[in-house]
Amino acid sequence: xxxxxxxxxxxxxxxxxxxxxxxxxxxxxxxxxxxxxxxxxxxxxxxxxxxxxxxxxxxxxxxxxxxxxxxxxxxxxxxxxxxxxxxxxxxxxxxxxxxxxxxxxxxxxxxxxxxxxxxxxxxxxxxxxxxxxxxxxxxxxxxxxxxxxxxxxxxxxxxxxxxxxxxxxxxxxxxxxxxxxxxxxxxxxxxxxxxxxxxxxxxxxxxxxxxxxxxxxxxxxxxxxxxxxxxxxxxxxxxxxxxxxxxxxxxxxxxxxxxxxxxxxxxxxxxxxxxxxxxxxxxxxxxxxxxxxxxxxxxxxxxxxxxxxxxxxxxxxxxxxxxxxxxxxxxxxxxxxxxxxxxxxxxxxxxxxxxxxxxxxxxxxxxxxxxxxxxxxxxxxxxxxxxxxxxxxxxxxxxxxxxxxxxxxxxxxxxxxxxxxx
Amino acid sequence: xxxxxxxxxxxxxxxxxxxxxxxxxxxxxxxxxxxxxxxxxxxxxxxxxxxxxxxxxxxxxxxxxxxxxxxxxxxxxxxxxxxxxxxxxxxxxxxxxxxxxxxxxxxxxxxxxxxxxxxxxxxxxxxxxxxxxxxxxxxxxxxxxxxxxxxxxxxxxxxxxxxxxxxxxxxxxxxxxxxxxxxxxxxxxxxxxxxxxxxxxxxxxxxxxxxxxxxxxxxxxxxxxxxxxxxxxxxxxxxxxxxxxxxxxxxxxxxxxxxxxxxxxxxxxxxxxxxxxxxxxxxxxxxxxxxxxxxxxxxxxxxxxxx
Numbered sequence: 087x088x089x090x091x092x093x094x095x096x097x098x099x100x101x102x103x104x105x106x107x108x109x110x111x112x113x114x115x116x117x118x119x120x121x122x123x124x125x126x127x128x129x130x131x132x133x134x135x136x137x138x139x140x141x142x143x144x145x146x147x148x149x150x151x152x153x154x155x156x157x158x159x160x161x162x163x164x165x166x167x168x169x170x171x172x173x174x175x176x177x178x179x180x181x182x183x184x185x186x187x188x189x190x191x192x193x194x195x196x197x198x199x200x201x202x203x204x205x206x207x208x209x210x211x212x213x214x215x216x217x218x219x220x221x222x223x224x225x226x227x228x229x230x231x232x233x234x235x236x237x238x239x240x241x242x243x244x245x246x247x248x249x250x251x252x253x254x255x256x257x258x259x260x261x262x263x264x265x266x267x268x269x270x271x272x273x274x275x276x277x278x279x280x281x282x283x284x285x286x287x288x289x290x291x292x293x294x295x296x297x298x299x300x301x302x303x304x305x306x307x308x309x310x311x312x313x314x315x316x317x318x319x320x321x322x323x324x325x326x327x328x329x330x331x332x333x334x335x336x337x338x339x340x341x342x343x344x345x346x347x348x349x350x351x352x353x354x355x356x357x358x359x360x361x362x363x364x365x366x367x368x369x370x371x372x373x374x375x376x377x378x379x380x381x382x383x384x385x386x387x388x389x390x391x392x393x394x395x396x397x398x399x400x401x402x403x404x405x406x407x408x409x410x411x412x413x414x415x416x417x418x419x420x421x422x423x424x425x426x427x428x429x430x431x432x433x434x435x436x437x438x439x440x441x442x443x444x445x446x447x448x449x450x451x452x453x454x455x456x457x458x459x460x461x462x463x464x465x466x467x468x469x470x471x472x473x474x475x476x477x478x479x480x481x482x483x484x485x486x487x488x489x490x491x492x493x494x495x496x497x498x499x500x501x502x503x504x505x506x507x508x
Numbered sequence: 509x510x511x512x513x514x515x516x517x518x519x520x521x522x523x524x525x526x527x528x529x530x531x532x533x534x535x536x537x538x539x540x541x542x543x544x545x546x547x548x549x550x551x552x553x554x555x556x557x558x559x560x561x562x563x564x565x566x567x568x569x570x571x572x573x574x575x576x577x578x579x580x581x582x583x584x585x586x587x588x589x590x591x592x593x594x595x596x597x598x599x600x601x602x603x604x605x606x607x608x609x610x611x612x613x614x615x616x617x618x619x620x621x622x623x624x625x626x627x628x629x630x631x632x633x634x635x636x637x638x639x640x641x642x643x644x645x646x647x648x649x650x651x652x653x654x655x656x657x658x659x660x661x662x663x664x665x666x667x668x669x670x671x672x673x674x675x676x677x678x679x680x681x682x683x684x685x686x687x688x689x690x691x692x693x694x695x696x697x698x699x700x701x702x703x704x705x706x707x708x709x710x711x712x713x714x715x716x717x718x719x720x721x722x723x724x725x726x727x728x729x730x731x732x733x734x735x736x737x738x739x740x741x742x743x744x745x746x747x748x749x750x751x752x753x754x755x756x757x758x759x760x761x762x763x764x765x766x767x768x769x770x771x772x773x774x775x776x777x778x779x780x781x782x783x784x785x786x787x788x789x790x791x792x793x794x795x796x797x798x799x800x801x802x803x804x805x806x807x808x809x810x811x812x813x814x815x
Contacts, residue, residue, distance in 0.1 A: 162778050166566055187781075191567040276759060332650040334760040335671040467779065476779035484761035487671070498585065505580070 116146040120407040122153045123174040125161035134429040142414050149407065169193040173401030175408040178228070181216035181393040182464040183302070183471055185224060188397075194224045195398040200409060201226075209436045210416060212455070216393050216464055225397035226412045229425055231432040232450030233283060233390040233465075236359060237352035238345065239374040241268070249376040253291075253319070256379045260328045263351045270328040272350035274336030275486060278479035282466025283354055285482050286390050287378045289316045294385030295461035302469040304507030308499040317496075319381060321489050334487055342366065354378070356392065360446050361431060375449050377457060388460030389453065392468060393435070477502045553794065559787035566781050577788035586762055587789070590770040593677050594746070594796070597766060600681045601688060601745035605737050608692025609730075613722075615693070616700045626697065633690035641754030644683035645670065670756050673763035680751050680764055688744055692737040699733030700726075735807070742800050746793070767793045 126135045132155055143151050154174070156164055168174065169188060179185055188194045200206055201214065201223040213227045242248070242259075245266055250256040260270040275281045289298050293312045300306045301313065323329065330341060330350050339362065344350040346366040353359060363373055380387065396415060398408045414420060421434035427444040433451055434441065441451045454462060467475040481495040525532065560577055564570040581587045615626050632640065647654050650668040659667065669679035703726060711725045727734070749768045752758060758765040758773060765773070767789055773779075775786025 159778075163776065166781070170567065187565060187567060191565075193567065276757060278759070332668045332671050335650060335668060472779040473782065476773075480759075480761045483759065487760060 115148060116407050116410055117148045118150070118407060119404050120149055120151045120176070120411060121174040121402075121404070122151065122411070123161075123165075123168060123177045124153065124155045125158045125178060127155055127157045127161075130428075131430055134424050137429075138415065138420055138424050141420075142411060145414075146410075169399050169401070173399035173403075175398065175402040175404045176396055176411055177399055178394060178396050179225070180464070180468055181213070181225075181227060181395050182468045184464075184468045185395065185397065186219060186471070189219050189224050193400055195400045195402065195405065196222045197225060197398060197409070197412070198222045200412060203413075205413070206416060209418065209438050212437070212462070213393055213435050216462070217395065225395045226416050227393045227395050227435040228415050228421075229430050229432045230391045230393040230435060231357040232454055233287070233354070233356045233378075233392075234450070234453065235352050235354050235376050235378060236345075236363070236446075237374055237376065238348060238368075238372055240372045241266075241348060241351045242374075249374075250379045252379050252383075253381040257322060257326070260323060260326055264327050268348065269330040269344065269350040270323070270326075270352060272330050272341045272345045272353040273333045273486075274330075274338045274341030275333045275483045276335060276337050276340075278476075278483055279465075279467050280338050280341075280355070281482040281486055282475065282479045283356075283390065284320065284486075285316070285478075286463060286466050286469075287354065288320050288381070289313070290388045290390075290460065290463065291378060291381035291385065292316045292319055293382070295388035295463065298388070298463060299461075299469065304471075304474070304503055308496045308503060313496070317485065317492055320485070321492075324486060324489050329486060334483060356390075357432060357446055357450055370445055375446055377453050386460030387458055389458040389462055390465050391433075391454055391462045392465045471506060474502060474506045477506075556787045556790045556794070559784055560791050562784045562787075564783040566783050570784075573784065577785050580785065581788055581792065586765065586770060587767075589763060590765045590767045590789075591792075593764065594766045596677055597681060597684075597745040597748050598742065600678070601684065601741050601748075602738075604685050604688035604692045604741050604744075605734065607685070607689045608694075608737060609696050609727075611689065611693045612696035612700060613726075616697060630690050630694055632687040633694070635687075637687070637750040638754050640683055640687055641751045644679070644686075645755050648679055670764075671760050673760055676756060676760065676764040680748075680755055683755065684744070684748060684751050688741060691740060691744075695733045695737045695740075696730060699730045703729045739804055746797055746800075767796075 122139065124132075124135055126132050135155070136153065139151060139153055143149065165177065165179065165188075169177070170193065179188070185194060201210075201217075206226070207214075210227065213230065214223065217223045217225055217227065237249075241263070245262050247259045247262060248255075250259050263270045273280050273284070286298070289301070292315055297306065297312060301308075306313070330336075330344055333341065338355065338359070341350075341353070342359065342362055343366070345353050346363065346368060360373070364370075377387070377389075396412050398405055398412070402408055415424075416436055418434075418436045418438035421436040421439035422442075424430055425432050425434040425439070425442065425447075427442040427447060431442075431444070431447070433447060433454065441447050463469055466479065470478060478499055481499050485492055485495055559570075561572060561574055562570040563573045563577070611629055615622065615629060619625075646652075648656075648669040650656060650666050650671065655669065656666045659665070667675065669675045707725060707729070708721075711721055716725060747768065748766055749772070752764055752766060752769045753772075756764045758769055771786050771789040771793065774782050774789060780786070
């Protein structure tokens with residue numbers, strides 16, 4: 087997704103030292119070439135990746151590594167060209183349905199053998215589902231992050247509110263926040279996907295993970311009464327005036343100032359929003375996090391945790407080197423360093439790595455590892471096929487602005503479903 | 509005496525090129541242009557027509573689907589929204605022509621510093637469309653925009669121009685008119701230089717002034733400028749892409765899309781890659797443009813013949 091990080095060179099040098107000794111002994115020497123394409127163009131991820139690759143290069147001095155970093159947005163279209171025409175040996179991408187077109191076109195290499203190795207099979211089990219299509223694994227994850235409600239603790243205290251755990255409390259809180267002249271939820275839906283996050287959570291909490299995935303896979307009608315129920319819950323918040331006004335004109339970044347200035351009390355967003363909120367001056371005493379509350383107590387809690395991945399293109403010429411690199415990137419030590427608060431600032435995928443000592447990373451890690459029994463979804467635009475996601479997110483935005491149009495919107499989505507899934 | 513008759517130099521047969529030089533040379537000069545035109549214009553057009561009969565995600569196999577892309581367009585509400593917006597663009601964008609004319613008339617005088625005023629009026633055309641889009645986005649911003657501050661002063665409620673499906677297209681067109689008017693103004697300013705002062709004099713003697721002078725004497729003489737202004741404005745309206753992309757990204761919920769933007773979204777954006785469907789939209793857009801292109805070519809042809 088889209089986020090920016092604070093660069094921290096100092097942290098990287100520490101990172102490099104940390105991961106230094108651990109590997110030099112175990113790995114055998116690689117020779118030849120390794121061509122890596124990455125989309126980590128923002129300063130901090132870029133430095134993180136370059137640091138990790140440099141480390142890998144030190145372990146294999148005879149290996150000639152060539153790294154190309156492409157602008158994050160441009161990468162999304164360029165990947166189609168370089169996978170077909172001029173394959174690198176390693177390329178990064180996203181899990182689940184976002185990798186499906188490339189898997190189906192035979193452009194990603196099956197790496198099920200990596201997943202059969204005990205090192206990976208045991209430690210990366212939690213993300214295996216997101217990497218699996220047709221019973222095979224097509225890449226390895228390298229980072230993921232939680233979604234949830236980030237809120238202004240000081241405003242909650244001022245109004246005497248506590249972190250809600252169920253829907254009634256959530257609505258009661260919101261009513262009080264609205265009464266105080268603020269919006270409950272900051273959101274910027276100009277680029278649509280933020281509305282997808284809301285739908286994900288409302289639907290996961292109302293109907294559960296399995297139903298959500300059925301909907302994503304086109305097995306359930308959009309006009310189903312269970313979907314209607316999700317929208318009815320959503321509408322309660324909309325009618326209350328819970329959402330930031332004119333959100334359709336803002337990007338997610340443009341909605342942040344409302345939260346910083348205290349005009350909105352909370353924000354359902356991914357962990358990448360923490361960095362800009364801190365940079366804007368919110369301290370950890372002002373900013374806090376809670377898991378999206380229970381709506382229907384009969385369904386198990388499930389979360390969104392988008393996963394970023396490494397793949398070996400099927401046209402790669404140095405697949406063995408590439409596999410060694412993938413093993414290196416998911417190893418516990420490397421996972422710990424590249425996901426540290428001052429590097430990627432996200433969660434490590436390896437169960438044996440340690441989470442950096444950061445309030446939000448710790449909360450997210452606990453939530454995802456012990457309080458998400460229902461399952462872990464990727465994100466609306468990664469779980470639903472791209473075409474469906476586009477049409478649907480437009481409908482979701484329309485619903486948030488014109489809730490009365492719901493019937494027409496759902497009819498439109500249902501028609502799109504008939505066309506898209508065959 | 510021995511006369512040595514110098515034999516005339518052997519008449520070498522003239523080469524084929526030399527014999528046909530007059531008729532060939534123009535073609536030689538034209539070849540690069542023709543080749544590039546074929547390669548980069550004609551060939552892609554044919555390719556788009558062909559592609560519109562396929563279903564293709566840009567990666568896998570193309571699947572022939574006949575006319576089904578067009579059938580889908582036929583009952584795609586987003587397509588009609590785009591088409592409707594295209595028509596609104598075409599109509600309202602033409603306002604740039606009279607607006608440009610009046611600013612040109614206003615500026616067509618000799619006052620100290622008139623060059624500065626002219627450049628100031630021309631300024632919006634010089635800056636990038638992206639900047640125009642950004643400036644207007646801030647101008648319309650519902651919470652701190654100048655427009656709503658001004659409306660607030662006279663007691664009118666805040667209007668979220670770019671967030672309201674009823675106003676959004678008009679809001680973007682207003683932004684587009686700003687540079688386009690400047691463009692038309694410059695065309696008319698040069699046109700006004702060519703207006704025959706004797707005719708104006710004669711008309712004045714006959715008692716023409718004001719609107720009559722403008723309509724019957726000045727405007728007819730500006731016909732070439734009007735024609736060019738019309739062409740660039742129509743083309744500008746049909747090309748309206750950058751402003752939409754910058755200001756609303758097609759939103760809210762797709763209400764500000766035009767055909768070119770919809771085509772881009774369907775075929776090339778993050779969630780797109782339906783090449784066949786995109787090509788079908790491109791074909792429709794091409795056919796609309798073709799009407800205007802035919803008209804332009806026809807009137808140019810008529811002009812040339814008349815000379």
